Amino acid sequence: MRLRTLATTAVAVVLSATGPTNIPAPSAQPRHCVLRLAATDARISCDDGTGRAAAVRAGVVVGILYENASFSGGTLTFTAPSGCTGSLADVDFEVPNLDLPSGWRWYRSFAGCWAKHYQQPYFAGGSVGWNGAGELPWTPRSIRWS
Numbered sequence: 001m002r003l004r005t006l007a008t009t010a011v012a013v014v015l016s017a018t019g020p021t022n023i024p025a026p027s028a029q030p031r032h033c034v035l036r037l038a039a040t041d042a043r044i045s046c047d048d049g050t051g052r053a054a055a056v057r058a059g060v061v062v063g064i065l066y067e068n069a070s071f072s073g074g075t076l077t078f079t080a081p082s083g084c085t086g087s088l089a090d091v092d093f094e095v096p097n098l099d100l101p102s103g104w105r106w107y108r109s110f111a112g113c114w115a116k117h118y119q120q121p122y123f124a125g126g127s128v129g130w131n132g133a134g135e136l137p138w139t140p141r142s143i144r145w146s
């Protein structure tokens with residue numbers, strides 16, 4: 001099994017069960033944020049669009065969450081060192097504890113990945129997946145890519 005996970009202690013500021021989200025409050029322009037999976041200094045970095053391309057180039061895009069319906073508005077892009085293996089028998093990347101404001105319910109997967117979204121942190125509660133794109137009934141609190 002090839003698994004790259006975010007260590008909870010290394011990213012407690014970003015992925016916290018009790019702390020506030022690190023996605024900044026909405027501005028006049030949509031927020032575009034990036035979370036590098038499997039990075040030792042993993043953190044969500046955001047801008048209003050000007051530095052988005054440079055941040056995404058830091059890795060392979062495996063998934064994007066969207067703030068608004070029809071895949072629009074702000075984005076949270078997940079990048080990884082590589083794409084997925086193409087097999088659902090393993091988990092390639094995961095985010096065990098994601099704290100987002102409600103409303104982030106639309107997603108797409110890339111780089112040969114399928115996503116499974118969970119309603120609660122640490123892969124608990126209801127789940128939707130394995131899928132490549134769609135709308136979730138709730139904002140995900142943990143995600144796995146395979």
